[in-house]
Amino acid sequence: MIATLEFGLDTFVPVTVDEDGLPIDGAQAIRNTIEEAVLAEAVGIDSFNVGEHYRPEFMDSAGHVILAAIAGRTERIRLGTAVTVLSTQDPVRLYTESATLDAISNGRAQLIVGRGSAIESFPLFGFDLADYEELYEEKLGLLVRLLREQPVTWSGRFRSPLTNQVLSPPIAAGHVPTWVGVGGSPQSVVRAARLGLPLMLAIIGGRPERFAPYVELYKRALEQHGQPQLPVGMHTLGFVAATDEQAVRIQWPHYQEQFARIGEERGWSPPTYEHFLAEVDHGSMYVGSPETVARRIAQVVRTLDLSRFHLHYAIGRIPHEERMEMIDLFGREVIPRVRELLAAAPEPDATLAGGRS
Amino acid sequence: MAVAADHLTAEAPRATTREIDDRRLGIVGAGKFGTTLARAAVAAGYDVAISGSGPSDTIALTIDVLAPGAHAATTDEVVRHADVIVLAVPTHRFRELQSDLFAGKVLIDATNYWPPVDGDDPELADAAEGTSRIVQQHFPAARVVKSLNQLGYHQLEESQRPHGAPNRIAIGAAGDDQLAVRTVMRLLDHLGFDPVDAGPLENGVALEPDGSPIATTYTAEQLAKRISRCEATHSRANGPYV
Numbered sequence: 001m002i003a004t005l006e007f008g009l010d011t012f013v014p015v016t017v018d019e020d021g022l023p024i025d026g027a028q029a030i031r032n033t034i035e036e037a038v039l040a041e042a043v044g045i046d047s048f049n050v051g052e053h054y055r056p057e058f059m060d061s062a063g064h065v066i067l068a069a070i071a072g073r074t075e076r077i078r079l080g081t082a083v084t085v086l087s088t089q090d091p092v093r094l095y096t097e098s099a100t101l102d103a104i105s106n107g108r109a110q111l112i113v114g115r116g117s118a119i120e121s122f123p124l125f126g127f128d129l130a131d132y133e134e135l136y137e138e139k140l141g142l143l144v145r146l147l148r149e150q151p152v153t154w155s156g157r158f159r160s161p162l163t164n165q166v167l168s169p170p171i172a173a174g175h176v177p178t179w180v181g182v183g184g185s186p187q188s189v190v191r192a193a194r195l196g197l198p199l200m201l202a203i204i205g206g207r208p209e210r211f212a213p214y215v216e217l218y219k220r221a222l223e224q225h226g227q228p229q230l231p232v233g234m235h236t237l238g239f240v241a242a243t244d245e246q247a248v249r250i251q252w253p254h255y256q257e258q259f260a261r262i263g264e265e266r267g268w269s270p271p272t273y274e275h276f277l278a279e280v281d282h283g284s285m286y287v288g289s290p291e292t293v294a295r296r297i298a299q300v301v302r303t304l305d306l307s308r309f310h311l312h313y314a315i316g317r318i319p320h321e322e323r324m325e326m327i328d329l330f331g332r333e334v335i336p337r338v339r340e341l342l343a344a345a346p347e348p349d350a351t352l353a354g355g356r357s
Numbered sequence: 358m359a360v361a362a363d364h365l366t367a368e369a370p371r372a373t374t375r376e377i378d379d380r381r382l383g384i385v386g387a388g389k390f391g392t393t394l395a396r397a398a399v400a401a402g403y404d405v406a407i408s409g410s411g412p413s414d415t416i417a418l419t420i421d422v423l424a425p426g427a428h429a430a431t432t433d434e435v436v437r438h439a440d441v442i443v444l445a446v447p448t449h450r451f452r453e454l455q456s457d458l459f460a461g462k463v464l465i466d467a468t469n470y471w472p473p474v475d476g477d478d479p480e481l482a483d484a485a486e487g488t489s490r491i492v493q494q495h496f497p498a499a500r501v502v503k504s505l506n507q508l509g510y511h512q513l514e515e516s517q518r519p520h521g522a523p524n525r526i527a528i529g530a531a532g533d534d535q536l537a538v539r540t541v542m543r544l545l546d547h548l549g550f551d552p553v554d555a556g557p558l559e560n561g562v563a564l565e566p567d568g569s570p571i572a573t574t575y576t577a578e579q580l581a582k583r584i585s586r587c588e589a590t591h592s593r594a595n596g597p598y599v
Contacts, residue, residue: 129476
């Protein structure tokens, strides 16, 4: 089981600051991200994945174009989305983009699809948030059919029907691995199981072990729907630097800025330093030295029985240079150390035991 | 608007209102919040029935795994099961439920309307007396109490503390039917929170997401202070219910 553990980096292609603390150009942010992906391959990271947003601080509005550029500069690393906001995408277009990326990269395309927690794409593309659930259900159903069997004859509520439709470029059935991103909705967990798609848990706050029941729900739902057991992955947040102190010092102001802004939009209170440190200590911020972060990752991989670990790295506007250093440490030090820890006998887990008081 | 609302409230079966002290709870909505609350209520010794949007077998496995001990049910069965019901559906979906469904029941409105997430809903957006007033108007014979809306689903579970614990987290309850509010306050205490009487239903505004207590953990004293700062009218009482 441990042998199949894969590590990914996820990014929203943020408009970072430069070394003087001034925002860089959005186009430069895209080019920097491509360099970060190239480095990720060089240091042995298994996949690089780009989000989907339509807002000034993130440049990931056309993820497949960025991924195609990365594909041209790399040979081995898998390239995917994290996550595609499927509710407001046309599954036909998503198929053609993914299949094209798969061709360019010689079979390295993957997808993580979800409902998305950022909802700016709804008004932008003319969808009604009131249809949130129905849109997702319909589009996921169509996407799965397009990826698994063509020609497709299909009709639904939100797009024109398809009759014996064959799409190009062709891909073999199941060739583009497609995961379902879930943020804690039990219904989404069961849906992923029903469709026979692997599960990616988005854990972006609080104790990760609280997702253990969702993993159990997924496994039992797979059984109930007659599906084979499928892998479970996790997307979470973090930053690695040479020492714990340095990592916390670099990450905190950017975390504070980003979560204050999101909080303003969503009605959350601004984050406190105390809250941040709690997230770093036992929550969903994997921040620290390579050893600290590796220990926390090994622990959560065991607790949730994970096959994939995706780190949304360097939250906020952390400069490109520090991102590059982080990726280097993650690939060269964190990943080998996690594998080493997992190969050793599981140790008694003080943090977990203490956390359940 | 306010006059109509008061009138409707007056029509509710006031003479028969009572404090409910059994440990039965109904939850309408089996999403992340509903299932988390079901788990917490079972742990607090409640007999819980919970429903999703369809037949009960579609959520049976989910409830079995996430809230063992709770009963997966239809919404009609949930209403028959308990006199205290939690509304835990996506905000705008309360309108899909029949207006007389919760007649005579204590209905805890745990929903929050937040336009960037829920989309435009003019009626909820313009609710000067809070969105729970709109919910009350939709269910005129229910005893609506705004509560359990302040914490995210994982905070709910991570913040529970036994009665009397230092720095226990507070949750407010706002409603026009005082016995219904007292019923909810007892539930909050059992769930592991310091209940704070937030006054009449329109004071629920103070518990809604506008930079007020949402997703923030306050003690009873801090929360009561915030509510009294926000409220337009006098509150009956502030402070922990014992």
